[in-house]
Amino acid sequence: MSETISEAVPGNTLSEFDRDTAVRQREPGVHDVRLSPGWAIGHALNGGYLLATAGRALGETLAHPDPFTVTAHYLSATTPGPAVIRSETARAGRTLSTGTAGLFQTGADGQETERLRVLASYGDLDTLTDDIRTSAKPPAMPPLDQCFSARDNPAGPDAAPEMGKRLDLRLDPATCGWAVGAPSGRGEMRAWFGLADGRDADPFSLLMAVDALPPTAFELGLSGWVPTVELTVHVRARPAPGPLRVSVSTVNLAGGFLEEDVEIWDSADRLVTQSRQLARAKAN
């Protein structure tokens, strides 16, 4: 296990994340994107990756640059390949702009199907006051070099989802019981988080990072797919360079649904993101 989570991206090489979330404006409010199979978990593309991509398109449409609060509803499974994102402004204010985006794919029958719908307000993180009164504490977890990477997976380094190769994820051993058939029974998942090619975090990669850890359901003893119904992300500060700590918790697994609450802390001990998703828990 290497000692550092990130290595510098050489020269002007575009990072994997920037390359795979790049959107190309066809006309105002219409962006083309080629979704990469590199962010798949099983057969489906990761919801955080899709949100980051749609978020970049919406950021080009809105008058403000940074996602402040972003909600996505996932409508159907997204496949790698071309997609189009249609976005529009609902209101352009002085401090915040609000708008919507829809990501569509065209099937073999020529029919467009919507994959996710986004409603979001954007602002400018650089204009926030420096009055910070946070009573939350960073998650208690071991140093990075005592956490588990995909290379430590008892099922072998290739057992991780394809998306795992894009990330430098180091799981807190206290939340890894599921990987050896001994889930803790607590709805908790924690990890050090970076991108594998060393790209530092920004507001758009945070939209992906909130959905990048194994589901808390695994530690609750469920093993099936946990599809996201809805995901809301609050980006509260521009993250400092360096590894992030991501802490996920679930308290209410009930009626076939559960919530995942996420906090992301940066290397300067700032709570940079809070998110919550509602997901379906398929019974074993």
Add this chain to the structure above:
Amino acid sequence: MSETISEAVPGNTLSEFDRDTAVRQREPGVHDVRLSPGWAIGHALNGGYLLATAGRALGETLAHPDPFTVTAHYLSATTPGPAVIRSETARAGRTLSTGTAGLFQTGADGQETERLRVLASYGDLDTLTDDIRTSAKPPAMPPLDQCFSARDNPAGPDAAPEMGKRLDLRLDPATCGWAVGAPSGRGEMRAWFGLADGRDADPFSLLMAVDALPPTAFELGLSGWVPTVELTVHVRARPAPGPLRVSVSTVNLAGGFLEEDVEIWDSADRLVTQSRQLARAKAN
């Protein structure tokens, strides 16, 4: 202070909440509503009341009856009087339907202005499995008869906002320091919650209840207006009859924004709702 939070609504009388959130379909996807001044806080109508009203209209448009996860972005201040809600389906699935709604008012100049935009997924709460594994605990708070109602307000019973007359709200004394100039410094607010006319809770009144308590900012020592930017509500179960317990917490007052996290517990000790809002905290 009466011993019970609710008295029966006599006969067939429509409750205040049902009357004031009633929507009338003009054509499919277009509903008229008359917003009541009875739900004002200062000059603005309460965001939860508006969400409940838009939620009812969207529920008539979608194929499923109950709000499961509902997000609203508040675009401009809403005034009492007529409004129109335009809603549409994004996807109708077997278990969930997803759609959007916008609430508009027409100004003196004849121009329509959007007040809030909603994105939501609805389902049928009666179809949920009865597998309940909740590790959260109901809030620790005194019995209802030891909590404070508007009648106990040291500034007089009429000092409460107009909306307070619609509610039977009993605040936990531990979170009432702000009312006597001695805020606790903790971002917490708790109350027993009912409707003043005794109407029991349902999924739509929960959409209002999550935004009905005084802001946690008051207990953090701020006294100004705390306008909601975005509010997301997960309704996780149909509430049992009887008083609700509403617990609100804030951990991240930073950069001029704060989150309010809400849990609502019903009389059967079921966690029926989780919500989070992002709000602006105006400096004193």
